[in-house]
Amino acid sequence: MSDEPTCAYVSLENLSCCEIAGDDGLCFWHSPAIDKSGMKLKDRLEAFAREDGLLQGIQLKEADLSDVDLVNRGYNIGYDLSYADLYRANLTGAHLFNLTFRHGSMMKADVSNANLHCCDFTGTNLLGVRWHGARIDSMIVGEQLKQEQAAHRAGRWQKHKTALDNFEQCEEIYRDLRKAAEQQGLFEMGGHFIQKELTMRRYQYPPWSARRFFSKFIDLFCGYGERPLNVIVFSIILIFVCAIAYFLLGTTSSGEAVGFSSAQDWQTNIGHFLNSLYYSVVTFTTLGYGDITPVGASRLVAAIEAFTGSFTLALFVVVFVKKMTR
Structure with a gap:
């Protein structure tokens, strides 16, 4: 048994590295003090992974990992590089299928033409990543980006400048992801990213400003053009609200009043409400039978319902066609 000291790195999952430690108490892979800029580490890293070395937390800033193959063949679970730092690393053409890379840093890394299918980047810094030609289908980035979580925390602590900076970074990341998804023909994924991109932009507007209010309305109304179902729900709600208004305020049919009256029995009131609902539908759709x-x-x-209805129907056609023709 070797008496040489082993690496002092211990992951958050309490996993220890068994590699020989250097002067700083950490091994070659986990030591941030060792400059790996431009070092061609493809073969060494592949061998380290095959030997069940601890990949969590490895420090590979600016390393040359082009064409590296980190596919854990024969296993359902891929290699785990969580907490790793691959700042500006060259990962062009890398094979990283099903890799777990949570809470690490890929900032400004180049993953052009890499296979990132089913990779999990939850909580990872993806700012400035070059996605050109990368396969990103089924890739996971989590419900919120790392910067998104930081921005919300900063907002709660009244650190508005920090929050704004993080939201700007989020917008850039989602924009890059959206472009990469569209380039790959992943329009459903691209639609999700454009919603997130525009949401991050909305958070940069001053609170209670008209632009922020309008952006939020568009989000709720149609999900920035990505949720036609929202338009349908809005239409149904508007029709029922207006029907109730007609029922309470009253309309006429063939000279007779149509509306609620406490003097009428409940069957008559229900009949009048159904007539009000019918009138609301024909008004919303701008049919206007005149009965x-x-x-x-x-x-x-x-007047308000007719104007809103014509606008809503036109918008629904645009949103629906956009979704169906992708």
Whole structure:
């Protein structure tokens, strides 16, 4: 048994490295003090992975890992490089299928033409990553980016400048991911990223500003053009709200009042509500048969509903066609 000291690195999962330690108490792979800039480490890293070396937390800033193959063949679980630092690393053409890379740093790394299928980058810094030609289908980035979480924390602590900077970084990351997804023909994924991109942009607007309010409305209304179902839900809600307004404010049909009255029995009131609902539908769709006519304040409601309905139907067609023709 060797008396040489082993690496002092211990991961957050309490996994220890068994490599020989250097002067700083850490091995070649885990020592940030060893400059690996430009070092061609493809073969060494592949051998280290095959020998079940601890890949978590490895420090490979600016290392040359082009064409590295880190596919854990024969196993359902890929290699785990969580907490690793691959700042500006060259990973062009790398094979990283099913790799776990959580809470690490890929900042400004080059993954051009790499296979990142099923990789998990949850909590990883992806700012400035070059995605050109990379296969990113089924890639996971988590519900929130690392900078997104930091931005929300900074906002709660009233550190607005820090929050703004992090939201700007998030917007850039999501924009790059969206472009990469669209380049690969992954339009569903691209649609998700554009929603996140525009959401990050919204957070950069001043609170309570008109731009922020309008952006939030568009998000709720149609998910920035990516959620046609939202338009349908909005339409149904508007139709029912206006129907209730017509029922309470009153309309006329063939000279007879149509609306709620405490003097009427419940069957008559239900019938009048159904007539109000019918009138709301034809007004929303701008059909306007003319068999029911608004009176008094109902005319204002009808005008607003007709305008909103025509706009909503046109928007739904645009959003639906956009989704279906991808």
